[in-house]
Amino acid sequence: MSVDLKDKSKAVPARATPARDDDARFRAFADGFEWSGVERLPYKEEGSAPFKSISRQILFADPKLHCELRYFEMAPGGYSTLERHEHVHAVMILRGRGECLLGNSVRAVKTNDLISIPSMTWHQFKASAGEPFGFLCMVNAERDKPQLPSADELASLKADPRLAAFLANYRS
Numbered sequence: 001m002s003v004d005l006k007d008k009s010k011a012v013p014a015r016a017t018p019a020r021d022d023d024a025r026f027r028a029f030a031d032g033f034e035w036s037g038v039e040r041l042p043y044k045e046e047g048s049a050p051f052k053s054i055s056r057q058i059l060f061a062d063p064k065l066h067c068e069l070r071y072f073e074m075a076p077g078g079y080s081t082l083e084r085h086e087h088v089h090a091v092m093i094l095r096g097r098g099e100c101l102l103g104n105s106v107r108a109v110k111t112n113d114l115i116s117i118p119s120m121t122w123h124q125f126k127a128s129a130g131e132p133f134g135f136l137c138m139v140n141a142e143r144d145k146p147q148l149p150s151a152d153e154l155a156s157l158k159a160d161p162r163l164a165a166f167l168a169n170y171r172s
């Protein structure tokens, strides 16, 4: 069979160059909720705040974005820090089910649910459904440091009947 090399309509399309592991433009998703070339980091500095069994992966952090997209994942029984701050979070649950404390409410949340965390609003995520629980979190690149509840603030949060069960085992 002869092929007319001048006829581009019959030319075999060039194959896309396979992404190299060090090509930060393409990051393949893999089992275990990992992305090629993305490191699974500790959630925070150990001892800086209360948290349990949670990891952090920075998915996007280009300075030109002025924001970062991170993926946090908790093992069953794990939880994020109970905190508040001036900056806001835009959260999408990506894996599993769990619970979220936000302000004066506690909600069961599941894959694909969206959670908007306003300024200075107490928030905490908990993998309370016996399965891994992960979420995407968009945040400003420049942001204030999270505040932890004082003993008095924690006591008043625990005194709220809507939050009492969620916070029952919480120690600051």
Ligand code: MN
Pocket: 083, 084, 085, 089, 123, 146
């Ligand atoms: Mn936060």
